[in-house]
Amino acid sequence: MDATAASITLADVGKVYPDGTVAVDGFSLEVRAGELAVLIGASGSGKSTILRMINRLIEPSRGTITIDGRDILEQDPVRLRRQIGYVIQNVGLFPHQTVRANVGTVARLLGWDRKRINTRADELLELVGLDPARYGKRYPHELSGGQRQRVGVARALAADPLVLLMDEPFSAVDPIVRARLQEEFLRLQATVRKTIVLVTHDIDEAVRMGDRIAVLAEGGRLLQYATPAELLSRPASPEVRDFVGADRGIRRLAVTPVRDVMSAHDGPADGLPSVDVAATLHEVLAVMLTENAGTVLVTENGRPVGQVTRTAVFETPVPEESAV
Ligand SMILES: Nc1ncnc2c1ncn2[C@@H]1O[C@H](COP(=O)(O)OP(=O)(O)OP(=O)(O)O)[C@@H](O)[C@H]1O
Secondary structure, three states: OOOOOOOEEEEEEEEEOOOOOEEEEEEEEEEOOOOEEEEEEOOOOOHHHHHHHHOOOOOOOEEEEEEOOEEHHHOOHHHHHHOEEEEEOOOOOOOOOOHHHHHOHHHHHOOOOHHHHHHHHHHHHHHOOOOHHHHOOOOHHHOOHHHHHHHHHHHHHOOOOOEEEEEOOOOOOOHHHHHHHHHHHHHHHHHHOOEEEEEEOOHHHHHHHOOEEEEEEHHHEEEEEEOHHHHHHOOOOHHHHHHHOOOHHHHHHHHOEHHHOOEOOOOOOOOOOEEEOOOEHHHHHHHHHHHOOOEEEEEEOOEEEEEEEHHHHHHOOOOOOOOO
16 A cells, blocks of 8 residues: 555444443544544543544444445454554553664564664654664663653654554643644654544643544544634534633634635735734734734735734634623
8 A cells, every 4th residue: 555644434333341331332433544633522431442443452342444445344453453553641662672672663563674673763763853873772761751752653653554543642741741742743744644543631732733623422422523723613512612611712813824814905014013824813913912013914925915903813703602
């Protein structure tokens, strides 16, 4: 297969554990190739169960899961898992193996020769921002939490999987490291473009990372599956609205491109502060506040292409939420 990413489809998937717990009851979702889908929801809503059904660490009780159109239940689970990267909270690095050996685990299982494994491991360490010469020979206990997490990501990418499953990958590190890892990971994703399903408890992480966010309630009930901007501006129900939280207005600014809100520029541009057309409303607001301006010019390659007023920042798009 030449593709670097694959679509994932879950159709009416259910899981009943042997003790009778209905963890997931008829869950359907489509993740497009190269997209990062976030699963978020209350504790016990079935997020991890869904994730682990995709790599068959848990066998579904019903329904169909396909990767690139191929039913995963018709594939050998061990081979399937080698094509799917899996990153978990505490990474699960092998403590008695060096960083380089940890990253090379899957490649070794695939029978690659030592030279190719080491070259690949070093490439991946560089990709996640760890100098191979400095860190390759260390053991996991000789790394910080954030560095271990990066090794976990490098290991998950080692066999160039089509799909990456991440279960709270950044939650074990402190908030500052977490924000940096998220940012680095997004840059990495812009290069590798894997299809990713990420489970989190953190709505800010979901909004920052997700191309689409699935909000789940108990039993894997899908409340909404939408882009961050859509979720924040148009929560599908009071349940989603509560979940997304009271400060969603601020979050919405961070995901709404200025392009969606700007109007035609009229009048002289002299003296107006400006933002690039790729900016978000959050950046526009920051400029308005620091420059004490009511209008900001929007430029593309340095030329004015529109303007945004303070009213537009706060009024557009008008969310249907006057009921609260
Ligand atoms: N092995 C198991 N046997 C029985 N019930 C289980 C098992 N694993 C999970 N459950 C139950 O299935 C439901 C869904 O669990 P799951 O771990 O998928 O939820 P989650 O949304 O990932 O939760 P959290 O956010 O707390 O990690 C919960 O009610 C949980 O108690």
